Amino acid sequence: MNMGLFTLTEEQEMLRKVIREFVEAEIAPKAHEWDEQNYCPTELFGLLGEMGIIGTFVPEEYGGAGLGFIERSICLEELGRHSAGLAISVMAHQLCMGGILFFGTEEQKQKYLPDLASGKKIGALSLTEATGGSDFMGQKSTGEFKDGKWVLNGRKCFITNAAVADIDLWTVITGKNEKGRPVMTAFLIDKDTPGHTSGRVEHKIGLRSSNTGDVSCVNVTLGPEQMLAQEGSGPKIALSTIQEVGRAGMSAINVGILRGCLEESVKFSNERIIYGKPLNKLMNIQFAIAETKLDYETAWLLTYRAAAMKDQGLPCAGEFAQSKYLATEGAIRSAKRTIDLMGGYGAINEYPVGRFLRDALAGSTAGATSDVLKVVIAAETLKR
Ligand SMILES: Cc1cc2nc3c(=O)[nH]c(=O)nc-3n(C[C@H](O)[C@H](O)[C@H](O)COP(=O)(O)OP(=O)(O)OC[C@H]3O[C@@H](n4cnc5c(N)ncnc54)[C@H](O)[C@@H]3O)c2cc1C
Structure with a gap:
């Protein structure tokens, strides 16, 4: 990441493009059905492993992609855009991998990481x-x-x-x-x-x-x-794993949900005609889109800033508490706002926005509730 401009590198953008194409082809068409059937598609873990989506931050010597937490955020954001359910499954699997990678003995890393990073085994x-x-x-x-x-x-x-x-x-x-x-x-x-x-x-x-x-x-x-x-x-293992792998992952997943809200709002308001004009001609609809855009951008910036700090070996637990809070609360707000923007269509399950709201709400506790995160953020701020 170019910290000055706060943008991704060419390689990271290329990774996003590849993962996005994969998710749009393999995940997006099935996400609604998995949700309806309460089905966790574990058979995809091998394929996700091959794509480097699972072992992103695991060094190559242990069978991973040898990349960092920015790349992991990209993968989870892209998965979360279409299936936050599958994304949290990958994220929790990475909690186990992170625990072993950051605290395990050499024998434990050799024994467990290759199968976990490749998705042959689930953690x-x-x-x-x-x-x-x-x-x-x-x-x-x-x-x-x-x-x-x-x-x-x-x-x-x-x-x-x-x-x-x-x-x-x-x-x-x-x-x-x-x-x-x-x-x-x-x-x-x-x-x-x-x-x-x-x-x-x-x-x-x-x-x-x-x-x-x-x-x-x-x-x-x-x-x-x-x-x-x-x-x-x-x-130490629990806190470091939850703070720097768990909250990091939930932040990125919610950034994905936020992008989903934004894209659905734009698409719907362009296509829906009321009073003989596209819905997006109404000022309140434009404001709704502006607010969702702001929720998305702030969550994105905080999430990727914290991930960049993690990759640079800087203390980042406080930054991940901030990103998880903003991404989660932003996703809940924006999903509700998108449902409102769509009128009656927002209540219909054929559109994914109802699922976005349910996913954001269900994930808000995982890795710490928003109130607990505020306790952490306040404590850090007061300490300084
Ligand atoms: C979808 C999902 C996936 C999960 N996955 C995992 C997993 O893989 N592994 C795992 O170990 N756990 C997992 N969890 C559990 C999750 O981490 C806990 O639910 C979470 O830590 C909150 O704990 P609790 O449920 O006991 O709630 P409580 O701690 O009982 O919270 C109850 C209320 O008290 C408030 N509260 C608690 N402490 C404070 C405080 N200090 N100050 C102010 N308010 C406070 C909370 O904000 C909340 O409103 C998952 C949960 C969910 C919903």
């Missing part, structure tokens, strides 16, 4: 529990060290890819520190490990082409080599 990050979402240290799952093995027990909820994941990154409480506070540790669990099962599948208001549900561990026994980083590294 999940299981952090949230009934007692621990925003308050993630409130989780109750446990890990006990017995006879040289770790034994995990507990239940996670709202996990993206719960029923389709081959590799599940879990956090559990493995004890208490000297101050009596819980010690959280992360583990990698292979799908067929006895006692590890997916449970209830959620029927969501939106993002319906992603799989979301419960995952349980009942006496899941793991060797010490399945621990990610050290005992007690759980909060």
